[in-house]
Amino acid sequence: xxxxxxxxxxxxxxxxxxxxxxxxxxxxxxxxxxxxxxxxxxxxxxxxxxxxxxxxxxxxxxxxxxxxxxxxxxxxxxxxxxxxxxxxxxxxxxxxxxxxxxxxxxxxxxxxxx
Amino acid sequence: xxxxxxxxxxxxxxxxxxxxxxxxxxxxxxxxxxxxxxxxxxxxxxxxxxxxxxxxxxxxxxxxxxxxxxxxxxxxxxxxxxxxxxxxxxxxxxxxxxxxxxxxxxxxxxxx
Numbered sequence: 001x002x003x004x005x006x007x008x009x010x011x012x013x014x015x016x017x018x019x020x021x022x023x024x025x026x027x028x029x030x031x032x033x034x035x036x037x038x039x040x041x042x043x044x045x046x047x048x049x050x051x052x053x054x055x056x057x058x059x060x061x062x063x064x065x066x067x068x069x070x071x072x073x074x075x076x077x078x079x080x081x082x083x084x085x086x087x088x089x090x091x092x093x094x095x096x097x098x099x100x101x102x103x104x105x106x107x108x109x110x111x112x113x114x
Numbered sequence: 115x116x117x118x119x120x121x122x123x124x125x126x127x128x129x130x131x132x133x134x135x136x137x138x139x140x141x142x143x144x145x146x147x148x149x150x151x152x153x154x155x156x157x158x159x160x161x162x163x164x165x166x167x168x169x170x171x172x173x174x175x176x177x178x179x180x181x182x183x184x185x186x187x188x189x190x191x192x193x194x195x196x197x198x199x200x201x202x203x204x205x206x207x208x209x210x211x212x213x214x215x216x217x218x219x220x221x222x223x224x225x226x
Contacts, residue, residue: 004156034214034215036217041220041222042219042220043120043204043206043217043218043219043220044157044204044215044217045217046214046215046216049214089156089157091215102159102215104156104157104158105156106154106155106156107154107156109154
């Protein structure tokens, strides 16, 4: 069964600290993996998208890694800011059909305290 | 910045009312999607369209219906709302299947 599991479910850190969010997936065949940031009450916004051949991609203070062999990804946030408080969603796309079906994780709720 | 818009952002209505959630995008994308999201849960695909006059049901069964008469417009309609329809509805579009997805701000529906 194709699934995307994220951990931890929630995380609280102090402003300025770093943190790492995890994503494990069983989606096959794999096409790409995306990380989205979703502020409370808003729509998700894309942070990174990685294909099979990419093992790291950065977007400012956000760095995503991908290990396609172990089917794991992580999102590292450096020097956190209050505005980083949000849900971070891992999404995996398969290439088994023209639909490019997407599998969503439940997200990690990050809270950054001053 | 994504050019995809949803209205209304918030809607509180009584049971049995008909509602339409609007979604428009100005990026010329052929592919549009409706997702339903409950607090702390993953997004579930309820409808998608790959072009004008093309609509399909998604993974999650929904009593809502959609139409795609124009490329830029993908409204969702509930003929008779019930409390079980209370949820956040997110519209999205993409330039290609499996490509980057751009989301609207969402419509938070509460049915009393």
